[in-house]
Amino acid sequence: MYQYNAEDKQFLVERVDQFEKQLRRHLSGELDEAKFRSLRLRNGLYMELHAHMLRIAIPYGILSSAQLRALADVADKYDRGFGHFTTRQNIQFNWIQLPEIANLLRDLTAAGLHAIQTSGKATRNITADPLSGLTEGEIEDARPYCELIRRWFNLHPEFSWLPGKFKIAINGAKLDETALRIHDLGLRLVRNEKGELGFSVFVGGGLGAAAMVAAETASFVPVADILSYLESSLRIYNLKGRRDHQKKLRIKFLVRELGAAEFSRLVDEDWQQTKDDPELKLNLNELESLKKDFALPIEPISLDGFKETVDFNYSIWKKNNVRSHKVSGHSIVNISLTKLGAPPGDATSEQMRILAKLADQFSSGEIRTTKRQTIVFPFVRKDQIFNLWKSLEQYGLASPHQGTLAQIVSCPGRDYCDLAKAVSIPIATRVQERFNDMNKLLDIGDLNINISGCENSCAHHHIADIGLLGMQKNGEEYYQITLAGETLNETNIGKKLGPSVSGETIVDAVEDIVNVYIANRQQEEKFTDVFKRIGITPFKEKVYG
Amino acid sequence: MDDIKNPTSLINKDYETINLVTFEEWIEDNGELSRLGVGIILEPSDDVSLIKDSLDSIELIALDFRNFDDGRSYSQAYLLSKRWHFRGEIIGINAHLDQLQFMIRSGITRYQLLESYSGFNEEDYANGFSICYQAAANNHGLNLKY
Numbered sequence: 093m094y095q096y097n098a099e100d101k102q103f104l105v106e107r108v109d110q111f112e113k114q115l116r117r118h119l120s121g122e123l124d125e126a127k128f129r130s131l132r133l134r135n136g137l138y139m140e141l142h143a144h145m146l147r148i149a150i151p152y153g154i155l156s157s158a159q160l161r162a163l164a165d166v167a168d169k170y171d172r173g174f175g176h177f178t179t180r181q182n183i184q185f186n187w188i189q190l191p192e193i194a195n196l197l198r199d200l201t202a203a204g205l206h207a208i209q210t211s212g213k214a215t216r217n218i219t220a221d222p223l224s225g226l227t228e229g230e231i232e233d234a235r236p237y238c239e240l241i242r243r244w245f246n247l248h249p250e251f252s253w254l255p256g257k258f259k260i261a262i263n264g265a266k267l268d269e270t271a272l273r274i275h276d277l278g279l280r281l282v283r284n285e286k287g288e289l290g291f292s293v294f295v296g297g298g299l300g301a302a303a304m305v306a307a308e309t310a311s312f313v314p315v316a317d318i319l320s321y322l323e324s325s326l327r328i329y330n331l332k333g334r335r336d337h338q339k340k341l342r343i344k345f346l347v348r349e350l351g352a353a354e355f356s357r358l359v360d361e362d363w364q365q366t367k368d369d370p371e372l373k374l375n376l377n378e379l380e381s382l383k384k385d386f387a388l389p390i391e392p393i394s395l396d397g398f399k400e401t402v403d404f405n406y407s408i409w410k411k412n413n414v415r416s417h418k419v420s421g422h423s424i425v426n427i428s429l430t431k432l433g434a435p436p437g438d439a440t441s442e443q444m445r446i447l448a449k450l451a452d453q454f455s456s457g458e459i460r461t462t463k464r465q466t467i468v469f470p471f472v473r474k475d476q477i478f479n480l481w482k483s484l485e486q487y488g489l490a491s492p493h494q495g496t497l498a499q500i501v502s503c504p505g506r507d508y509c510d511l512a513k514a515v516s517i518p519i520a521t522r523v524q525e526r527f528n529d530m531n532k533l534l535d536i537g538d539l540n541i542n543i544s545g546c547e548n549s550c551a552h553h554h555i556a557d558i559g560l561l562g563m564q565k566n567g568e569e570y571y572q573i574t575l576a577g578e579t580l581n582e583t584n585i586g587k588k589l590g591p592s593v594s595g596e597t598i599v600d601a602v603e604d605i606v607n608v609y610i611a612n613r614q615q616e617e618k619f620t621d622v623f624k625r626i627g628i629t630p631f632k633e634k635v636y637g
Numbered sequence: 638m639d640d641i642k643n644p645t646s647l648i649n650k651d652y653e654t655i656n657l658v659t660f661e662e663w664i665e666d667n668g669e670l671s672r673l674g675v676g677i678i679l680e681p682s683d684d685v686s687l688i689k690d691s692l693d694s695i696e697l698i699a700l701d702f703r704n705f706d707d708g709r710s711y712s713q714a715y716l717l718s719k720r721w722h723f724r725g726e727i728i729g730i731n732a733h734l735d736q737l738q739f740m741i742r743s744g745i746t747r748y749q750l751l752e753s754y755s756g757f758n759e760e761d762y763a764n765g766f767s768i769c770y771q772a773a774a775n776n777h778g779l780n781l782k783y
Contacts, residue, residue: 103768113761114735123735127705131735213706243770249742250715250773253708319771330712365720371772 093156093458094239094385096204103246104201107208111135112194119191134214134252136207137193140510144188147210148200150461152220152238152262153181157448157457162203164444170196175444177429177437179501179552180219180259181461182210186508208246213254213341215245215326219261221269222460222468225388228418232281232289234264236382237315240374241279244319251326255333256341258326259298271463271555271579273297273306276343277325282312290314295325295355296347299549303585304344307352309359315379320372324362328355389456390471393421401478408530409481409492423474425455427467427484428491428499430524435517436502437465446487454480463552464501464540466494496533497541497606498524501552505545505562506569512545514562514569514595519543522599527606536606539619543571555579557619558605559586560598569595575605575631576623584620590632604634647676647699647749649726655697660688667691678730681709685716692723702740703731703751711743718744719774738765744774 096104114131117123123131129139136147148163155163163183167175170192171185178184188196200206210217218238225233241260245251251258261272264281272278278294290312297306313321332350334340347355366372415424427447430436439447447467451459454476455469462468472480484490493499500523503509505516520543527533542556546563553559559574571593574586593601608631612622623631649655655676660683663670676697679685681704688695698717700710710729717723729740729748734757740748741763750759 099768103766103770106766106768110766127733127735130706213708246770247739247766248771248773249739250711251708252739253706253711253736255708327712327715330708335707335709369772 093154093389093456094235094382095156101201101204104204104206104208105198107135107206107247108194108197108201111197115190115194130212133212134209135193135197136210137188138211140186140508142508143186144190144193145184145186146188146193146196146207147178147182147184148205148207149210149217150182150205151242152218152224152235153222153461154220154235155459155461157451157459159203159205160444160448160451160459162200162205164441164448166196166199167441167444169199173442174438174440176435176504177439177461177465177467179437179463179465179503179550180217181222181463182217183461186504211257213256213258214252215248215254215258215260218242219259219270219272219275219463221263221265222462223269223415223424223470224264225386226417226419226424226470227265228416230265230418231283232264233383233386234262234281235386236379237264237279237281237318238262239382239386240379241318241322244322248326250323251330254326254330255335255346256343258329258343267580268583269463269580271552271583273583274299274303274552274555274579274585275306277322278306279318284312288314291318291321293321293325295359296344296352297583298342298344299552299554300342301339301547302344303549303554304348305583305585306344307347307356309352309356316374316376317367317372319374320366320369321359321363323366323372324359327362328358332358388419388471389458390419390422392419393473395421395473395475398475403478405485405490405492406478406481408534409490410477411534412492412496413494414477417471419471421474423472423477425469425472425477425480426462426494427469427489428493429466429489430491430493430499431488435504435507436500436520443487443489446483446489450480450483453483464499466499492530493533495538497527497536497539498533499540500524501540501542501556503543503545503550505543509545511548512562513564514545514571516543516545516551516560516562519560519562519571519595519598523602526599526603536610537616539606539609541602553577554585555583556586558602560602561592563592565592571595571598573598573601573605573635575628576620578620587623587628589628590636593635601635605631608634647697647726647728647730649676649697657697657699663688667694671695676725676728679710679713681707681713683713685713689716689721692717692721692725695723695725697726697728698723699728699730700745701731702729702733702736705733705736711739714740714744715774718746734759734762737763741765742769742773742775 118128138145261270261275274297280292293310294306456471460468500520502516506512540556542553544551555577561572573589577586671694729745
């Protein structure tokens with residue numbers, strides 16, 4: 093798999109050296125809190141309720157087994173023995189002590205990992221499809237483009253002090269696993285009528301208190317011109333984005349105020365002056381070289397005569413967790429970290445090491461992370477899936493919940509985060525307890541529940557079938573319900589069901605919603621399709637009736 | 638005064654003192670001012686494109702970097718330097734140590750640090766990184782000090 097070269101690693105080391113100096117100045121009183129905050133966020137470091145939280149980038153959601161072991165070491169050496177996989181495919185550690193941060197970051201550089209621009213008002217780590225390069229019918233494997241664009245935005249001198257944070261997603265598949273239209277900027281790989289490769293560009297998406305779907309600003313930007321187009325988009329945002337209002341910093345507000353057509357015109361006007369600049373052309377030789385680095389480590393194999401093991405629990409797990417691979421004889425295996433009562437996305441150092449060992453044994457040493465806070469093994473031989481399952485089961489990692497309602501996405505909530513208005517994890521646990529019958533889960537089928545503890549929407553509740561948003565009402569925790577959000581085929585923000593529901597009765601409300609779905613479902617109909625057909629009223633009547 | 642927030646003159650690379658006017662003053666009376674060979678102080682909120690046709694008659698442009706989190710001056714520097722080929726000095730005033738490398742790569746030709754940074758080794762900060770991934774107005778770690 094692709095690894096950072098000596099130059100990339102030198103860049104990481106220099107970044108740690110720089111931050112270490114800044115930290116020293118801060119601790120000795122030579123760098124004030126406001127400026128240090130701005131600098132530490134650009135190195136992924138947050139001040140949380142009880143300690144410092146460090147977010148480490150998992151570039152476009154791909155890790156080697158060695159990198160996962162390095163993260164396990166960080167968990168043991170600097171944290172309390174666990175980490176938290178996020179909905180943007182990164183990992184966070186919640187119990188970091190400030191004086192130790194430079195040593196921690198230095199340990200990571202040896203494994204080619206870093207925390208550069210994982211927070212702050214700059215371009216963040218790219219969200220990518222965890223199935224990039226693995227499935228049939230893909231337009232193009234997005235990973236080499238992700239890496240070239242990562243290089244372009246790391247410490248970009250002009251765009252490191254933007255009005256707000258800036259999140260990019262890149263998708264090369266037909267289905268959108270990245271939710272690119274809820275990103276500040278989404279790139280979709282497309283081919284034009286001549287068969288040439290390029291990007292459709294979508295700008296101004298985002299969740300939070302004002303959830304918006306990104307508008308298309310360019311239907312086709314040739315691959316070679318994408319960096320200059322990105323620069324023009326960011327230049328218009330940098331110069332014209334709102335800086336006067338804390339809640340209007342994101343590019344979505346600029347796009348809304350100007351109108352998507354005017355924003356697009358301004359970008360285009362700027363772009364006409366740079367698109368032919370040879371320095372801004374995507375390096376196509378480097379692209380070809382990266383494509384080789386990202387080549388799949390497996391060859392097609394014939395498994396004539398192979399007989400799958402018959403085992404009831406295995407077959408349920410396999411149905412929910414295993415997907416077909418474009419390379420014959422192989423499968424994609426999804427591993428759920430969700431355990432009853434444990435925070436979704438949390439993994440102990442022991443689990444990380446086990447996953448690293450199993451990845452070496454079964455998946456060519458590669459691991460991917462997903463926005464549903466799960467782990468993907470991308471290269472598992474079909475005749476080894478049972479053995480992998482047996483190992484996972486032995487270590488308590490064979491949860492068959494993938495793709496069922498019990499695979500809940502949740503932020504850390506008020507238990508850990510000082511921004512949260514309400515708890516998330518205990519609600520997830522109560523929902524899982526309510527729906528703990530596997531037959532029922534299988535009957536309900538693929539249904540997403542996402543729970544965010546505040547309007548920052550870290551759990552992406554707006555794009556779930558059932559989204560819960562925590563809030564405070566007269567000192568008590570309440571949850572606003574949104575229904576039928578989606579991003580896979582088309583992008584729709586969930587519709588508000590009605591008045592928020594108390595923490596006490598929220599699980600009843602979720603069950604009511606699921607029951608309305610089941611009662612109205614025709615054959616294999618998805619939740620969003622039922623919602624579109626019958627409307628919101630039957631759900632309202634059941635929950636508030 | 639701790640920090641120089643409103644300089645009324647700056648020295649150019651030929652060590653001549655240049656009188657500075659604000660962007661508003663320039664817009665109001667650029668006919669007269671351009672004959673005097675003045676410099677202009679641009680605030681981050683000033684629309685830099687309004688001076689692009691008069692660049693030949695401007696000696697020096699001072700961009701104000703006092704607000705640490707306001708990144709507009711970097712785009713102003715890029716436009717003046719790279720796109721419009723301004724031949725005078727582009728001086729980053731009220732500059733912060735930790736941002737020197739970004740300023741210089743964006744096209745600043747000189748800088749004037751806030752006084753609170755006196756005593757620090759500027760070279761460490763101005764030279765920046767040995768690896769610059771992306772093209773910019775100036776990719777060399779200049780170390781020109783005002």
